[in-house]
Amino acid sequence: MFFGLTFMAIANSKSSQQRWRDEARARSERMDRHQRLSWLADDHLDADERALLDDLTAQIEADDPPHAARDCPECGRPFVLVRLRGVQLDCCARCRGIWFDPGELKLISEVDSEVPQTQKATRPSRHACPDCGEVMIEYALFNPLNLLVDRCPRGHGVYLEDRELERVFQIS
Ligand SMILES: [Zn+2]
Ligand SMILES: [Zn+2]
Structure with missing residues (x-):
């Protein structure tokens, strides 16, 4: 006592x-x-989601993946084109980040909305939009503690860094 x-x-x-x-x-x-x-922990993926991520990795690591028109906001190298669930995406073979045009993240991840529910910007991103060069804004997708994503302030799209798509799958 x-x-x-x-x-x-x-x-x-x-x-x-x-x-x-x-x-x-x-x-x-x-x-x-x-x-x-x-x-x-990364053990919350179902078989479909794991297969999709494996498919993504295989396409990125292919011998000569087709190049996209945009460059990676992290390293400046041209994105490569990958295709997931019938959607063509820009992906960086080095940084493993993925660029989503408006609507594409929703199609891939089946989240209700890729636009942050709160509409609360947290801070300027470290990255510039690969379309317009504006500094992107970090938004909380789902919950501020769960996942921050970069979004172009002009609405050109959303950028997910390496493993962030996996995190989206885990949360959603
Ligand atoms: Zn890169
Ligand atoms: Zn932009």
């Missing part, structure tokens, strides 16, 4: 709570979007 109460008192003390918050904030600031994604 005595030890239990002591433990409770320490755990509930203001300083320990503050320290925990500080550590949690520092930890989250250290993790960029990629790290946050790989940190999460």
Whole structure:
């Protein structure tokens, strides 16, 4: 009893709570979007979704995939063209990011809306739109804790970094 109460008192003390918050904030600031994604378990995909991602990887890693007209916003190399569920997409063979024209993410992922429900922009993206060159905006898709995606402020499309489509499948 005595030890239990002591433990409770320490755990509930203001300083320990503050320290925990500080550590949690520092930890989250250290993790960029990629790290946050790989940190999460990836066992929530159904067979269709896993097959689609494997198909995507196979097309990207093909010997000479056709080049798209746009360039990757991360590395500047030309996107390659892939086809998933009958939709032609631009994908970077190096960064593994995917560009979705308006409506395409919805077709691939079957999410209700690819436009963030909250309409709340979080911050400017690190990337520029491959169509118009405007700095994109990071929006919370689904939930701010779950997934941030880059969207062109002029509505040209949405960019998902490596493994973010997998995360969309996991959440949706
Ligand atoms: Zn790239
Ligand atoms: Zn644009």
